[in-house]
Amino acid sequence: MFNLMKSVRYSLVRSKVYIITLLSVIGMAFLLVHGNISDPADLKKITGEAYFSGFMGDMYIMSIIAMLILSSVICGADAGDKTLNYELMDGHSRNSIFVSRILCNLWWSGGMVTLLMCFPFVLFSCVNGVGKSAVLRDMVLRYVLSLFPTFRLIMFFGMLAIVLRGAARGGALSYACLMVTIILEVFLSFQELGDGINYLFGFQNGAFLFKYNNARSMVVEGEQMMVTDYSLYPNLVGMTCLVSLLLGALYLCISYIVFIRSDRD
Amino acid sequence: MSEIVMEIQKLTKQYGRQKAIDDVTFSVKKGSIVGLIGPNGAGKTTIMKCLGGLVIPTSGSINIFGETGEKGLNHARKRMSFIIETPYIKGEMSARENLEKQRLQKGIPNKERVDEVLELVHLTDAGKKAAKKFSLGMRQRLGIANALLGKPELMVLDEPINGLDPEGIVEIRELLRRLNQEENVTIVISSHILSELSLLCSDYIFINHGQIKDLLTAERLMSESGEYYHIHTDNDEVAASILVKRFAMEKMVVLEDGSIRIYEGLERIREISKALYEGGVIPMELARNEVNLEDYYMRKVQLSDEEKADKESENTDSKKGQDKKAKVKKR
Numbered sequence: 001m002f003n004l005m006k007s008v009r010y011s012l013v014r015s016k017v018y019i020i021t022l023l024s025v026i027g028m029a030f031l032l033v034h035g036n037i038s039d040p041a042d043l044k045k046i047t048g049e050a051y052f053s054g055f056m057g058d059m060y061i062m063s064i065i066a067m068l069i070l071s072s073v074i075c076g077a078d079a080g081d082k083t084l085n086y087e088l089m090d091g092h093s094r095n096s097i098f099v100s101r102i103l104c105n106l107w108w109s110g111g112m113v114t115l116l117m118c119f120p121f122v123l124f125s126c127v128n129g130v131g132k133s134a135v136l137r138d139m140v141l142r143y144v145l146s147l148f149p150t151f152r153l154i155m156f157f158g159m160l161a162i163v164l165r166g167a168a169r170g171g172a173l174s175y176a177c178l179m180v181t182i183i184l185e186v187f188l189s190f191q192e193l194g195d196g197i198n199y200l201f202g203f204q205n206g207a208f209l210f211k212y213n214n215a216r217s218m219v220v221e222g223e224q225m226m227v228t229d230y231s232l233y234p235n236l237v238g239m240t241c242l243v244s245l246l247l248g249a250l251y252l253c254i255s256y257i258v259f260i261r262s263d264r265d
Numbered sequence: 266m267s268e269i270v271m272e273i274q275k276l277t278k279q280y281g282r283q284k285a286i287d288d289v290t291f292s293v294k295k296g297s298i299v300g301l302i303g304p305n306g307a308g309k310t311t312i313m314k315c316l317g318g319l320v321i322p323t324s325g326s327i328n329i330f331g332e333t334g335e336k337g338l339n340h341a342r343k344r345m346s347f348i349i350e351t352p353y354i355k356g357e358m359s360a361r362e363n364l365e366k367q368r369l370q371k372g373i374p375n376k377e378r379v380d381e382v383l384e385l386v387h388l389t390d391a392g393k394k395a396a397k398k399f400s401l402g403m404r405q406r407l408g409i410a411n412a413l414l415g416k417p418e419l420m421v422l423d424e425p426i427n428g429l430d431p432e433g434i435v436e437i438r439e440l441l442r443r444l445n446q447e448e449n450v451t452i453v454i455s456s457h458i459l460s461e462l463s464l465l466c467s468d469y470i471f472i473n474h475g476q477i478k479d480l481l482t483a484e485r486l487m488s489e490s491g492e493y494y495h496i497h498t499d500n501d502e503v504a505a506s507i508l509v510k511r512f513a514m515e516k517m518v519v520l521e522d523g524s525i526r527i528y529e530g531l532e533r534i535r536e537i538s539k540a541l542y543e544g545g546v547i548p549m550e551l552a553r554n555e556v557n558l559e560d561y562y563m564r565k566v567q568l569s570d571e572e573k574a575d576k577e578s579e580n581t582d583s584k585k586g587q588d589k590k591a592k593v594k595k596r
Binding site (some may be wrong): 003004006007010011014015016081082083085086087088089090091092093 | 317318319335336339340341342343345346347349350351353354355356357358362365366367369370371372411415
C-alpha cells in the first residue's frame, strides 16, 4: 500500500494539475482580498484575526474548487489511463489500491485546503500581527471543525471520480453538483428551514463555521478594532461532526462497493 | 516432466447472458512460449484479464505458481508481468519517469534497474521527451520495459507487437526469445501476426467463441497439419458438393473466393480430379501445399464458425418446431 502511495505522490508532484490548481486558487484568494478593500493602504490594517473573520468563509468555498480538482485527479485519473489495472496486475489487492487512493486523496486534497486557508492567515499575522480581539482557541476550534465538512466533500468528489472512472467525468459531475447545490442553497435560504440548512450541503456547512455575527467596529483602549459575537453554539459543533462523518462514511462505502465489485476493463 | 507454472480449470466469464469465455481449461509449462490465437472477440483478452485480476471470473479456478484464491494469486502476480490492451504509460512523463513510477509501485529497491531496462529496449536516448509524443513503436517498447522491470518469471502479453514496424517486430521477437532461452521466462502471448507467433511459440491455444478449439505444440502443428490440396474450378459450388457427396469430405474448407482446400484424402487426388471432371467441373488450379500456422488457424476458426452456425440453425429449427406445435395446440 505504501508503494502505491509513493507512486501516486510521484506522479502527482510531476503533474501540472497540482501546481496550476494551487496557483489559480492563490490568485483567486488575492483577488478576493484585494476586491474587498477600497484603499490599498488598508492592506496594512488586515491582521490575522481580521482575515480570519472577514475572508476565511469565502476562502473555504474557493478551496473547494481545488479540492474538487485534486480529488477527481487522484481518484479518477488512474482509472482513465489504466494505472489501476496495472496496479492490480502487479499483485496489489483491490483493498490496498482503494485504501491508498483514499489516503492520498485525504492527504493531498486536505493538505491543499489547509495550505490555501492557513497560508494567508499566517502571512497577515506575520506582517500585520494577529490582532488584539483574536481568540486563538475559537479560531483553532473553527478550523478543526471545518475539517469535518472537508472530509465529507473530499469523499463525495472522490466517490464521483471512482464511480465514473475518470478525472474529467468525475470533475465535471462534481462541479455540476456543486453549482446545483449553490443555487439550491440560495433558494432554500428564503425558506424557514431553521438550523437544518447549515448541514444540508458540505460547502455551506464549512463556510458557516467561519461566519461571525454582528461584526462592528469599536474603540478598545484607544484603538479601533472589529468586534464580533461568539457564534459557535453546541448544536452547530455536534451536528457538523455527526452529519459530516455520516455522509463521508456513506460516500466512502459507495466508492468501496463500486471499486471492489466491478471488473476493470 | 516440465513444471506447470499456470493452470486454468473450467474458467467461465459471463456478462449478462453472453459468455465471453466458456469452460476454458489449459495449463502452461515452465519455460514455454504459449500463443493464444483467435479472432477478435474470441475471448483471448478476457482470459488474460482474468489472469491479471482485472476481471472476476464467473466460475472456474486459476492456479499460478501453485497459488490459488485472491490472496494467493495476488502473491503470484508479483512474479509476473502483463501488457493487456494498452501498455502502461503516463503520457505527460518521460520514459525514465514512467519507469521510476513503476519501480516505486512494484517496490523494487534497485534504482539502477530503470537504466538497465531502458537500455534493453533502446530507449536511453528518449531523454525528457514526454511519452505522449512517442511513436507507437516507442510506446510499445516502453510498455515492454515496464513489464521487464520486475524481472518476471511469467509474462502475459496481449498484442505486444501491435503497431511496430518490421524492425521493431524483429527486435521484440528477439528480446522475448532471449528472455525465454537465457532467463527461462515463461510467456503467454497473443497476436494477430500469426507468422510472428509461429517463429516464437512452442505451444498454441486456438480459441473461438470463448471456447478452446485446439491445444497443440509446435511439433504437433508441424506433424498434424501437414499438407493440403488447394482446388479452384470453373464452378466451385458444384465441386464442393461433389467432394462432400462422393468423397464424404469433412476436413474441407471453402475459402472466401470460393476455392476449396481439402485436408484429407490427398492420396486420392487423381480420383477426385476425375470425379470433378465427370461432374462437369473443370479444375483450373490443383496445387499441393503445406499448412502453416495461418492456414491451420483459418481452418480451425472457419470450422468452429460453421459448427456454431449449424448449432444455431438447429436451435432455430427446433424452436420454430416448438412454436408450431404450440400454435397447433392452441387451436
